[in-house]
Amino acid sequence: MSDDVTIWMAAISTFAIYSLLYRENRFFRLFEHIFVGLSVGFIFVTTWTDMLIPKWWEPMTSGKGWSWCWIFAAVIGTLWYFQYSRRHIWLSRVVMGLMMGAGAGMGLKAVFTTYMPQIQASFKPLNSFSNVVFVITLICVMFYFFFSFEQRNPFIRGSSKLGRYFLMVSFGAIFGSTVMARMSLFIERLQFLLTDWIKILD
Amino acid sequence: MRDLLLRLQNIDRRWLYVTLAIVVTLCLLFPFNLPLYISPQVKSLYDAVERVPKDKIVIVASEWDAGTRGENLPQTRAIMEHLMRRGIKFAILSQYQQGPRLAEAIAEELARKYNKKYGIDWCNWGYKIGGGMMLQALSRNIPKTIEKDIWGTPVEKIPMMAGVKDIRDVGLIVVMSGSAVIDGYIAFIRSVYGTPLGFGCTAVMAPEQYPFLDSGQLVGLLAGLMGAAQYEKLLSSPGRAMRAMNAQSMAHLLIIVLIILGNIGYAMSRGSKR
Numbered sequence: 097m098s099d100d101v102t103i104w105m106a107a108i109s110t111f112a113i114y115s116l117l118y119r120e121n122r123f124f125r126l127f128e129h130i131f132v133g134l135s136v137g138f139i140f141v142t143t144w145t146d147m148l149i150p151k152w153w154e155p156m157t158s159g160k161g162w163s164w165c166w167i168f169a170a171v172i173g174t175l176w177y178f179q180y181s182r183r184h185i186w187l188s189r190v191v192m193g194l195m196m197g198a199g200a201g202m203g204l205k206a207v208f209t210t211y212m213p214q215i216q217a218s219f220k221p222l223n224s225f226s227n228v229v230f231v232i233t234l235i236c237v238m239f240y241f242f243f244s245f246e247q248r249n250p251f252i253r254g255s256s257k258l259g260r261y262f263l264m265v266s267f268g269a270i271f272g273s274t275v276m277a278r279m280s281l282f283i284e285r286l287q288f289l290l291t292d293w294i295k296i297l298d
Numbered sequence: 299m300r301d302l303l304l305r306l307q308n309i310d311r312r313w314l315y316v317t318l319a320i321v322v323t324l325c326l327l328f329p330f331n332l333p334l335y336i337s338p339q340v341k342s343l344y345d346a347v348e349r350v351p352k353d354k355i356v357i358v359a360s361e362w363d364a365g366t367r368g369e370n371l372p373q374t375r376a377i378m379e380h381l382m383r384r385g386i387k388f389a390i391l392s393q394y395q396q397g398p399r400l401a402e403a404i405a406e407e408l409a410r411k412y413n414k415k416y417g418i419d420w421c422n423w424g425y426k427i428g429g430g431m432m433l434q435a436l437s438r439n440i441p442k443t444i445e446k447d448i449w450g451t452p453v454e455k456i457p458m459m460a461g462v463k464d465i466r467d468v469g470l471i472v473v474m475s476g477s478a479v480i481d482g483y484i485a486f487i488r489s490v491y492g493t494p495l496g497f498g499c500t501a502v503m504a505p506e507q508y509p510f511l512d513s514g515q516l517v518g519l520l521a522g523l524m525g526a527a528q529y530e531k532l533l534s535s536p537g538r539a540m541r542a543m544n545a546q547s548m549a550h551l552l553i554i555v556l557i558i559l560g561n562i563g564y565a566m567s568r569g570s571k572r
Contacts (some may be wrong), residue, residue, distance in 0.1 A: 107470050111339065119532035142395040146425045150446065202430045210490035210515075213572060217513035269505045273522070277501035278547050283542045284368030286322055291538075297326065 098293050107293040109284050233262045303563040304570070314556065321552050325545035332544050339511055340528040343496040343518020346470055347380050354469030355462055356381055356388040359483070360401035366476030366500050372526035372539035373498035374474045375404050380533055382412040382419065386469070387458045390422040390448075392430070393479060398424045398448050413425045417456050424448035433486045437465040470517075473500075474498040484515050493564050498525060 098104065112127035124234040156166035172194075176186040218234060220227040239252055240259030247253045309544055350356055360379060361560060362370035378401075381388045390401045400424050414420060423444045426432050436444040440454045440462055452460050461467065473480050480497050488495040494517045499507055501522025513566040519524055526539035 118312060130406070139395060142425060146395070149428050151427070198431075204483035206430065208480065209485045213513045213515055214490060214509050217509075266505065270502070272501045273504050275553060276524070276546070276550070277522055279546055280501060281366075281368040282318075283322055283326070283523070283545050283549070284371075284538075286319070286326060286545075287538055287542060290323070290326055297541075 098295060103292050107289060110289065114285075233259075237262055299372065300566060303559065303566055306559055307563045307567055316548060321548050322545045325442060325548045326541070330544060332547055334531050334540070334543060336528050336532060337521075339519040339521075339524075340525055341518075341532065343472070344380070344529065344532045346494050346496055346517040347377070347384070347386070347472075350384070350386050350423060350469035352386065354386075354467055355458065356386055356404060356458060357468055358388050358390050358401065358470040359471060359473040359475070359479075360390055360392045360397040361394050361473055361479045362474035363396035364400070364402070367400070369500045369522045369526070370474045370476060370498060371400070371404065372519045372523060372537060374401055375408070375537065376520075376526050376529040376539070377472050377474070377496075377498065378405055378408050378420075379412075379535060380529075382408050382414050383533070385419075387418075388420050389459075390420070390424075390534065392431065393423050393427070394475075395425050398422055402448065417451075417457055421456050421458055422448040423453075424486075430482045430486050433482050436489055437491055440464055440467070453535065465493055468493055470494045472496040472498065474520075476500040476503070478503075480510075480516075488515055496520075528569070531563060 098107075109127055112123050113131075114251070115121055116124045152166055152169060155163055157163075172191055177190040178184045198215045218230075220230055222228050222231060233277045236259035238259070239247075239255040240263065242252070242256070247256050250286075318475065343443055347356075358374065358381070360370075362374075378388070390405065391400055392398045392401070395512055403421070405420055408414070409420065410415070416422075424447060426436075426444070428435070432443065444453045446452055447456060465487060471483060471487065473483055473495070475497075476499070479499035480495075480499070483495055487493050495515065495520045497507060497510075497516050497522035499522070502523065504519065504525075507516065507519050507521075511519055523542055525541050526537075527543045530537045530540045
């Protein structure tokens with residue numbers, strides 16, 4: 097058994113969280129609240145130490161030239177809080193508009209740089225079995241998403257149906273991967289209990 | 299048999315949890331060797347690390363927290379071990395608050411094993427905010443964007459950072475994450491500057507990453523714990539991921555058997571109602 101207090105705390109927390117599998121209980125709820133409190137506290141501290149101090153406070157108080165202008169960043173940022181005032185809510189919209197403009201610009205750039213190479217890669221030569229499967233799947237799934245007109249033509253209807261089956265296969269793969277991911281987390285916890293806490297394993 | 303299958307339809311789900319826990323525990327306690335196949339996307343990430351020139355640094359983006367530790371930790375460990383073994387300098391970067399500390403612990407453990415020193419062989423840029431904007435700024439000017447490492451040391455005073463100016467001095471970026479943070483690296487670095495980009499994701503995200511592999515936007519992919527185990531095998535350094543794979547395989551087998559039994563029982567119960 098480990099003689100490290102932190103390992104014991106981690107082991108007790110693990111049991112507390114897994115106790116929900118038996119049934120809802122106070123032990124679980126206590127640790128759930130501890131976890132939420134710790135997360136909020138951690139985020140609060142790191143927001144101050146890793147975000148506001150190096151990116152705003154230190155430049156503002158450096159005393160170099162126009163460094164005092166950083167105060168306006170705080171003023172603009174504070175406008176967010178006017179959301180709580182019915183009378184002055186329009187002030188929060190100023191900063192919201194700035195954020196939305198910047199976000200939209202970034203998003204537009206990201207759409208081109210992310211998806212254009214994928215569209216380009218979709219034009220594959222039909223010189224291998226996997227390429228043929230890829231192109232058939234792509235076309236059938238695109239037929240499935242034609243909602244602008246009624247699919248009366250048997251070819252389009254058949255392709256659309258096939259596209260739906262291909263989508264089902266992909267959903268199955270995603271669900272299978274989800275099970276695998278959750279199982280990995282469970283195994284990691286058991287490895288921790290057996291290796292670091294009880295020390296049965298190396 | 300028919301009665302047993304019908305009775306299984308109403309079994310308390312807690313018995314399934316206990317069965318699963320017993321199977322996984324036994325597999326961990328009594329290890330055995332199941333074959334482990336190396337997938338092409340893991341091999342290509344391994345090869346990408348092998349190709350990194352010695353005069354360039356690698357960014358290990360530790361974009362994960364305790365919630366996905368089970369999958370992202372062994373991935374981060376495997377990549378860092380490969381880099382330290384090859385003598386490639388690397389920097390830890392994260393847009394997750396817990397990320398830098400979690401990666402720091404792994405790097406310190408490996409540094410003791412490979413006799414590497416902080417600041418000379420690796421460094422920790424810490425938690426950086428700004429998302430896509432930060433990544434764009436980083437690409438143009440690394441010292442100005444990072445400014446200080448996690449310990450407050452100015453970047454220009456870190457020996458391994460001498461000569462590192464912009465993204466052209468980075469030979470590879472490997473992102474480990476359980477979220478879509480990879481999109482920013484693809485959109486603002488890989489697609490713009492062509493810097494090779496590898497990804498270690500949680501298994502649940504893996505199917506969505508294949509189009510990026512197919513288009514060449516990702517040089518390689520580690521899909522969950524399995525990806526980490528395959529990488530450990532390539533390194534000939536069996537760690538927790540490889541040991542966990544037997545348990546993972548047997549747990550999957552149990553789930554498959556339960557799904558089949560459940561469906562047979564369901565079909566029988568429908569038949570008996572008719």
